[in-house]
Amino acid sequence: MGAIYQPCRFSSLLLIIFAWMFINLGKPTKAAGIFQPSKWTLAHATFYGDETASATMGGACGYGNLFVNGYGTDTAALSSTLFNNGYACGTCYQMQCYQSKACYAHVSYITITATNICPPNWSEASDNGGWCNPPRAHFDMSKPAFMKFAQWNAGIVPVMYRRVPCARRGGLRFSFQGNGYWLLVYVMNVGGGGDISSISVKGSKTRWISMSHNWGASYQAFAALGGQALSFKITSYTTKQTIFAWNVAPSNWAAGLTYSTRVNFS
Numbered sequence: 001m002g003a004i005y006q007p008c009r010f011s012s013l014l015l016i017i018f019a020w021m022f023i024n025l026g027k028p029t030k031a032a033g034i035f036q037p038s039k040w041t042l043a044h045a046t047f048y049g050d051e052t053a054s055a056t057m058g059g060a061c062g063y064g065n066l067f068v069n070g071y072g073t074d075t076a077a078l079s080s081t082l083f084n085n086g087y088a089c090g091t092c093y094q095m096q097c098y099q100s101k102a103c104y105a106h107v108s109y110i111t112i113t114a115t116n117i118c119p120p121n122w123s124e125a126s127d128n129g130g131w132c133n134p135p136r137a138h139f140d141m142s143k144p145a146f147m148k149f150a151q152w153n154a155g156i157v158p159v160m161y162r163r164v165p166c167a168r169r170g171g172l173r174f175s176f177q178g179n180g181y182w183l184l185v186y187v188m189n190v191g192g193g194g195d196i197s198s199i200s201v202k203g204s205k206t207r208w209i210s211m212s213h214n215w216g217a218s219y220q221a222f223a224a225l226g227g228q229a230l231s232f233k234i235t236s237y238t239t240k241q242t243i244f245a246w247n248v249a250p251s252n253w254a255a256g257l258t259y260s261t262r263v264n265f266s
């Protein structure tokens, strides 16, 4: 008798499965590895340099010329509390000028990338000039970026900020320094979280070699990699997502050159 009921039980099970699939259709799936914006948080912003933003070039992240490398003038130096020893290099923020007469009411927010550190100055009080002293969260913006959301002569304004995914055009870029026995790479144009927790390099004749964090967004390997095509394995600091960039540089790679890839975080 049991055999007669079996098909019936089987089809009700199928019905339940289909119903479950239907119910879940269209539900947003929170895919692992995709960077989610953080909550809005209060901080303050000042600016450094002049309207040319030349003072923002060559910052502590190692991006060099920000125009050449795609960051432009929408950048900020972060107080050491936010800078996180350089692991915050490349992270992106929406900033709202907040409850100051100097704010431009028609600007809802601007978006900036962290490219530099604003070091503490212990000869100034943290509420009177020592804006970047720990534990303050502070953004020392390029003057052109500051001028987009506030009157520059205010000097300092309160802001609400949140981390957002970095929208980057194209793939990761690797700028090389060093030599055949010491490779130093600056990783630029990082999408998604914008940050990096670890990198490995693989020569065409080597295994994966873990690179150590040098400073800012630069990583190094003390290994004989000269004359070999190089691939990289990069892990995001925030999302922990890992991506592979195969054959980024040809075997005749050279220090001083920047190599582009077609892969990036989202």
Ligand SMILES: *[C@@H]1O[C@H](CO)[C@@H](O)[C@H](O)[C@H]1NC(C)=O
Residues within 6 Å of the ligand: 121, 122, 123, 124, 129
């Ligand atoms: C730190 O603050 C003092 C006092 O205002 C100032 O004279 C000095 O130039 C500042 N140092 C730096 C590195 O900005």
